[in-house]
Amino acid sequence: MALFNEILPVLGIEPERFRYTWIAASEGKELKEEVEDFIVALQKVGKFNPDVFSMLAPDMVAEIENAGEKVEA
DSSP states (O other), rough: OOHHHHHHHTTOOOOGEEEEEOOOTOOOHHHHHHOOOOOHHHHOOOOOOHHHHOEEEHHHHHHHHHHHHEEEE
């Protein structure tokens, strides 16, 4: 998860927009509390600006395409 949290800012996504937790199916109350807490956290971060991500996307696509060519060679 640490690596994932380092990658998010590179993609233009605040790490606060991602949360990973393990909640068993029998823990409905805990799930409800986690979702409510996450909603409050997202409201504090504010609306996501997709323009930041879309500016990075073409470079990422090129990287992926080039990686595919290297694998085929």
